[in-house]
Amino acid sequence: MNLQKQYLQTIVPGQSLAQKVTPFNKMMKNPLSQFLLLGVILLVVKFLQMAGLVSGPFLTSIGFVLVYSIAAIGFCLLLGYSGLASLGTAGFVGLGAYLAYYGLNQWGVTILPTFLIAGIVAILLGFVIGFISLKIEGIYLAILTLALSEIVVQILKTLKSSVRITNSDITFFGLFLGKNGAFIIIVLALITLLIFTANLINSPTGRAMLAMKNSTSAAQAMGISLLKYRLLAFVISTLYASIAGFMYMLLITAITSTTSTILTLVFSLNILGAVIIGGAKSLWGTMFGVFFIYGFQQIVLIDIPFFQENPGFIMLITGLLLILIVMFYPGGFAQMFLNLKWWFKKKKAQWKVYRYGKEA
Amino acid sequence: MLGSFLNTITGSLLIIAVTMMATMGIALIFKTSTTTNFAQGSIAALGAYVTTFLLAGTNLPLWVALILAVLIGTALGVLVDVGIFRRGRNVNIVGKQIITMGLVSIIIAGIPMVFGADIPPNLPPFIPGNFSFDVFGTEVTITYHAMVSIVITAVVLGLLFFLLYRSKWGLGVRVTASRESTAELVGVNTFVITATSWGIAAGLAVIAAVMLGGTGIMMNPAFMTRIQVNSFLAGILGGFSTFYGPVVGAVLIPLSVAVVGFFGRFSPFFQDWADVIVYVIMLIIILIKPQGLFGKKIVKKV
Numbered sequence: 001m002n003l004q005k006q007y008l009q010t011i012v013p014g015q016s017l018a019q020k021v022t023p024f025n026k027m028m029k030n031p032l033s034q035f036l037l038l039g040v041i042l043l044v045v046k047f048l049q050m051a052g053l054v055s056g057p058f059l060t061s062i063g064f065v066l067v068y069s070i071a072a073i074g075f076c077l078l079l080g081y082s083g084l085a086s087l088g089t090a091g092f093v094g095l096g097a098y099l100a101y102y103g104l105n106q107w108g109v110t111i112l113p114t115f116l117i118a119g120i121v122a123i124l125l126g127f128v129i130g131f132i133s134l135k136i137e138g139i140y141l142a143i144l145t146l147a148l149s150e151i152v153v154q155i156l157k158t159l160k161s162s163v164r165i166t167n168s169d170i171t172f173f174g175l176f177l178g179k180n181g182a183f184i185i186i187v188l189a190l191i192t193l194l195i196f197t198a199n200l201i202n203s204p205t206g207r208a209m210l211a212m213k214n215s216t217s218a219a220q221a222m223g224i225s226l227l228k229y230r231l232l233a234f235v236i237s238t239l240y241a242s243i244a245g246f247m248y249m250l251l252i253t254a255i256t257s258t259t260s261t262i263l264t265l266v267f268s269l270n271i272l273g274a275v276i277i278g279g280a281k282s283l284w285g286t287m288f289g290v291f292f293i294y295g296f297q298q299i300v301l302i303d304i305p306f307f308q309e310n311p312g313f314i315m316l317i318t319g320l321l322l323i324l325i326v327m328f329y330p331g332g333f334a335q336m337f338l339n340l341k342w343w344f345k346k347k348k349a350q351w352k353v354y355r356y357g358k359e360a
Numbered sequence: 361m362l363g364s365f366l367n368t369i370t371g372s373l374l375i376i377a378v379t380m381m382a383t384m385g386i387a388l389i390f391k392t393s394t395t396t397n398f399a400q401g402s403i404a405a406l407g408a409y410v411t412t413f414l415l416a417g418t419n420l421p422l423w424v425a426l427i428l429a430v431l432i433g434t435a436l437g438v439l440v441d442v443g444i445f446r447r448g449r450n451v452n453i454v455g456k457q458i459i460t461m462g463l464v465s466i467i468i469a470g471i472p473m474v475f476g477a478d479i480p481p482n483l484p485p486f487i488p489g490n491f492s493f494d495v496f497g498t499e500v501t502i503t504y505h506a507m508v509s510i511v512i513t514a515v516v517l518g519l520l521f522f523l524l525y526r527s528k529w530g531l532g533v534r535v536t537a538s539r540e541s542t543a544e545l546v547g548v549n550t551f552v553i554t555a556t557s558w559g560i561a562a563g564l565a566v567i568a569a570v571m572l573g574g575t576g577i578m579m580n581p582a583f584m585t586r587i588q589v590n591s592f593l594a595g596i597l598g599g600f601s602t603f604y605g606p607v608v609g610a611v612l613i614p615l616s617v618a619v620v621g622f623f624g625r626f627s628p629f630f631q632d633w634a635d636v637i638v639y640v641i642m643l644i645i646i647l648i649k650p651q652g653l654f655g656k657k658i659v660k661k662v
Binding site for chain 2: 147154158276277
């Protein structure tokens, strides 16, 4: 903040930059209320859809973006704050999805025990990877998580082929029925996790993770337990991924051929890409990255006739932009928005000088 | 029993050859550009499509089409290095992975656009037919295609290893692999080294894809992904610190999957869970020996 003010001072000397502090402005500075606002907006959109003002497919696309955002936020904590890379997101999301399916559809348990089972399994898996991460580091660790994810995926696929699956719809012990309830659950889960993550990042735990990211040796010298925080980072990340899988299953309600798209390496890489182009350390940036990769084609470009005729072009452009952003904008979208904001402030200050003259 | 075991082995020979080729390419790029190249599989698929296109459009023999496809693949690899990786040297390791991921998107989306939807999704084998011989009364079969593939693999990898350990270029690659900045200091033209590595890696990938395509599996832009994942795992199993380590790993993984699958004759459990069993064993080996089977321990000084 201070840096920003100095920067502006150099451009427009003598210009007072004190913003008018209204209660609304003050509230919006707080990330928690920003997230709450997002939640309210999403729920309003949902009610508009129920009233018939917004199309159903549009909302389903948003639902997928929200679900993937949950996985991406966990990954953001892992990569951006703990400096640990993983390529296993697909396996963990798949785990959550399959457990949700078996719990709700095959074993006939209600939503809460299923959720607990999925959570506990994910936490155990997170512990395993956390312990592995103490022995193996960097890019090797990433490939090893890929191996672990492959194991999970193979188990899931083998189980699926041996269990006959029928497309029956899921009821959530009479409380929520169908897609409307699922969307509301997803929004609530996303907002809760966002607030939890934002608080965690600003807590001593978050700062310990950052220290660990910048230098493991220095962090250990400061008395930060590598074991504790690495385990925590991986447990949280796998838990979020599992929750994302769970929500995914609520959204699509059946294991079909589309389910296999989240079990591939490409899915893990897309989540990784979303976090990187979003800016690795920014929650809003991460969510925008997910929107860019998964929502952009379904929500924005789908209305343009050219892209309806050539669906391949969207993927082509996404790939090209991914490369360009990584090469020329290492800070990602978060950096881009910050620059844009500074530019606007600069222009505004210049305009004020032009309009009212310099302050004495 | 021995005969059927031998059949299992001969059946897995082709996939071993394919994995060896793919792994060598991945190891080359991993060592010279310090990134895991996720685009290897898609470049390979592109090469296979170029081969099919040449076969369908013109009446070239397969080997001419293969050589042309390898040349095109090599050119693409060099282009990727010169056009993207050389400019993105300051990008960190994860960023480089994302760049290769972007390449995957571009190639996978580009293949149907360039070649159209009506391209035949199959490649012919190098030589059709089977060769069979008798072992204690059981017939052991091996396809001619697999035999040719193994010969190609042996020749190409043999030549590559000779170059790596006996030529000036190979010395340059090994120096660049240990540390790029130091290599520049001692006068190695690292631009040439990385560009040739990318070219050779892409060429190897194309050969691998054409060999796999010859088995009659349906091609799609992502049909090499499975091999590619195995290649990464083979790399850490053998240890990326040498060049022969990953290649040995590439023999071990498909071979063990085949052998474990063979026990499926006694209990279907092994048949279903062959991949999982092998991956778990591999994971345990790596946990015991984190630097890989043939890896050297690199001591990091603060």
